[in-house]
Every structure is written in C-alpha cells, then in structure tokens.
Amino acid sequence: MALRNHSTVTEFILMGLSDDPHIEYLLFVFFLVIYLLTLMGNLMLLVVIRADSHLHTPMYFFLSNLSFLDLCFSSVTVPKLLEDLLSEKKTISVEGCLAQVFFVFITAGTEAFLLSMMAYDRYAAICHPLLYAQMMSNQLCVRLVLVSWGLAGLNSVVIVLLTVNLDFCEDQIIHHYICELPSLFPLSCSDISINTDILICIIILHGFGTSLPIFFSYARIISTILTISSTTGRSKAFNTCSSHLIAVILFFGSGLVRYLMPTSGSALDLFFSLQYSVFIPMVNPLIYSLKNKEVKAAVKRTLEKYL
Template identity: 85%
Template sequence: MILRNYSTITEFILMGLSDDPHIEALLFVVFLVIYFLTLMGNLMMLLVIRADAHLKTPMYFFLSNLSFLDICFSSVTVPKLLEDLLSEKKTISVEGCLAQVFFVFITAGTEAFLLSVMAYDRYAAICHPLLYGQVMSSHLCVRLVLVSWGLASLNSFVIVLLAVNLNFCEDQTIHHYICELPSLFPLSCSVISTIVNILICSILLHGLGPFFLIFFSYVRIISAILSISSTTGRSKAFSTCSSHLTAVILFFGSGLIRYLMPTSGSSLDLYFSLQYSVVTPMVNPLIYSLKNKEVKAAVKRTLRKYL
C-alpha cells in the first residue's frame, strides 16, 4: 500500500501525555512496565493454551487468538509512546501516522469481531451443549477467525485510502499520543464531511454490529442459565461468561465512546484511548487467568512441566 499526501506537511508533532520532563520520565517507567506485563501475560496465555492438552477447545482457541491480537494491538501504540516520552522532538511522518491509523483500525476491528465470535461460542456451549461439538467444529473456528481478520482489513483499507486524500494545513500539532483518525480531522483543510460520515458508518457497522451480536447472545445465554435448576450449574455457567463480559465492557465501552464522541482535545480523549489500546490488552490475560479455574490449573501444570 502506497501512502501519499498532497499537502506540504510532511510530519506531525504529537503532544503526548505531558510536557513536564519529570512526569514524562515517570510515565516512561509506568508504560514500559505495562508493555512488559502485556507481552508476558499474553505470551504466557499462548504458551499455556498451546502446551496443555486440556485446553484444546474452541473457547481457548479463540482466547489464544485474542492474546496474539492483544500483543499486536499494544505493539502498534506503546513503542511509539515510549519513544516519544524519551524524546524532545515528538514527531511522526504523515506516512507513519497513516500507517498507525491503519494498524489501529485493523487490530481494534479484529478484536471487536473476535469478541463477538467468542460470545457466539459461549451461546453454543450453554444453550446447545449436546450439539456444541458439531456446531463449533475446528474448521468453523478457523474460518471465523479468518473472517474477523478479513472484515477488519477491508474496513481499514477503505478508511485509510480515504484518509490518504486529506490535505493538511499549517497546523502540525496532534493533541494526542498516537495517530487516531478523529485527531487528524481538526488539522485538515479538506472537506471532511464525507470521510466523517463513512467513519461513523464504519464504527456503527464494525463496532456496534459486533456489540449487538454479543448483547443478543448474552440475552439467550442468561435466559438459558436462569432456567438451570441447579445452583452449582448456574454458578459454573456464569463463571465461564464473566471473564468474557468483563473484556467486552472494557474494550467496547472506551472504544465506542472515543470514536463516536466528537474530538475535544481534552484529557478524556487520552483516557479512553489509553483504556482500549493500552490497558485492555494488559488486563485481558489477567481477567481470563484469575477468573478461570481451568487456566489456573493449566498454568500450574505447565510450570511443573517446564520447571
């Protein structure tokens, strides 16, 4: 993909999270630790799921893909943030900025679709347990993951191809720590109404679409759980869904607010972006390991095996 821009602007200045050197040094340590925990936590999940024979089920296949995706998602944003926290000149080329927009869209979009696929998996397991093995075959699981990547990639290409044609005026300052498309609109001297409308439609289809699939899946799941007469059975069914619901709330809550609300340039924009792109990839493996007895048991077996 060739990225080009017809304006005289060749680079942007990222304002980052702070202009105080002492605070930037502290933030560098904080985000370095967050990035390390993100990599280690998700790599641990990948290793445990791959090594443990008890976790060869569709749910853990999707979870391993989620862990891989979180590593990619975090690596799109955090390394550049760490670099800028140590640099006096916080610049990024126009091409690099648009590339970051592309990879943010493809990783975030794939994660949205993957979370909806995981909700469907829970629906099939709880509402149709006798047919679960036939419904969630290995071929279907692989196809669902590939379709998630494919739809997100198509959406990302369309958005970035439109963004390439934006002309940027004299203002080079992005009041953010990464390149997000809403943060570029105030810098453009092009007519942006078309791309804004397409972006909104994209978010509604690729953001709210998977969210409503998750919502309707859980309406059926909760209805099925409440019909279970055994208290132990209800508790076990709820426990298998609580981790996924927590991940959905963290990701969709902040992501949809960030892209559907107008860009204000305030600290709220930074907060919601940090939540869905930095914090969520770090806490996902913690959520799935701390609330899942099978994962905790698999971690112990894996540690015994290798240590």
C-alpha cells in the same frame, strides 16, 4: 504516496501525555511496566494454551487468538509512546501516521469480531451443549478467525483511504499521543464532512454489527442459566461468562465512546484511547486467567512439566 503531492506537511508533532520532563520520566516507567506485563501475560496464555491438551477447545482457540491480537495491538501504540516520552521532539511522518491508523483499526477491528465469536461460542456451549461439537467445529473456528482478519483488513483500507487524499497545509500538531482519525481530521484544510460521515457510519456498522450478536448471545445465555436448578451449575455458568462480559464492556465502551463522541482535545479523549489501546491488552490475560479455574490448573501443569 499520493498524499505527498497534495500536502505541504511531511510530518506531524504529537503533543503526548505531558510536557513536563519529570512527569514524562515517571510515565515512561509506568507504561514500560504495563507493556512488559502485557507481553508476559499474553505470551503466557499463548504458551499455556499451546502446551496443554486440555485447552485445545474452540473457547481457548479464540482466547489464544485474542492474546496474539493484544500483543499486536499494544505493540502498534505503546513503543511509539515510550519513545516519545524520552524524546524532546515528538514527531511522526505522514506515512508512519497512516500506518499507525491502519494497524490500530485492523487489530481493534479483528478483536471486536473475535469477542463476538467468543460470545457465540459460550452461547453454543451453555444453550446447546449436546450440539456444541457440531456447532463449533475446528474448521468453522479457523474460518471465522480468517474472515475476521479479512473484514477488519478491508475496513482498515477504506478508513485509511479517507485520509490519503486530504490536504494538510499548516497545522501539524496532533493533540494526542497516537494518530487517531478523530484527532487527525481537524488538522486538514480540506472539507472533511464526507470523510467524517463515512467514518461514523463505518464505526457504527462495525461496532454495533459485532456487539449485537454479543447482546443476543448473552440474552439467551442468561435465560438458560436462570432455568438451571442447581446453584452450583448456575454459579459455574456465570463464572464462565463473566470474564468475557467484562472484557467486552471495557473494550466496546471505550472504543465506541472515543470514535463516536466529538473530539474535545481534553484528558478524557486520552483516557478512553489509553483504556482500549494500552490497558485492555494488559488486563485481558488477567481477566481470563484469574477468574478461570481451567487456565489456572493448566498454568500449574505447564510449570510442573517444564520446571
């Protein structure tokens, strides 16, 4: 890679979450359980949505893609975290670090697009129920998902290019458990002012570009729900949207705070990173299944069918 010609550093040292071996063993068990729950929860949703014909709708098509993304997202960061918790020397190659940056951005970026589409899907279903089939055709849903992957991939390539030509001369200690650009940029002995400005612009455009449609969709949804005379109808509509709104707030809140706030090297940086990259992929299946009667009924039908 071009980076090797400019840099004397061939690997980075990750400080991780703790330097106490006893605490690291406890953390290993804790995050291993989280990772297994993430795999089981998201795989369960994928299987149930695939197996149950009642869930072959645009809403659950997007939800199955979200589950697949969460499987990929957690697998980018958690296995390396688990490995480092049992290792004395927590190192990652420069190439491995850049690969982790790329895959974190492409999975997180695609998830942001997907959450935006899910909000539009709820807007179409609640505000225009008679036109829903036309507004959310199968072809449109597939195209939206493909465009999401394409735009997030392009975005990720640009972000990695910000790092490839930087020089890393002496300092190779990353005060984090994964490679994140806010923690990586300060290690460079190059001028990073332009790189930082470009990164902030990309995050703002991507973050607010995907969150604004969510805001406007839910503004119209809430306005429509308030006009429903039936208390039962209002309650059903709110329950349908509340799961998605919780997932949106958790994901966008922690992600934007982590990348737009200055890196302090404190435990707060680790908390926000853990929230969007470790905990949210585990929580999403719980949010969408525990609060969704259709999913719970589909799980029951699937278990009865196969067991």
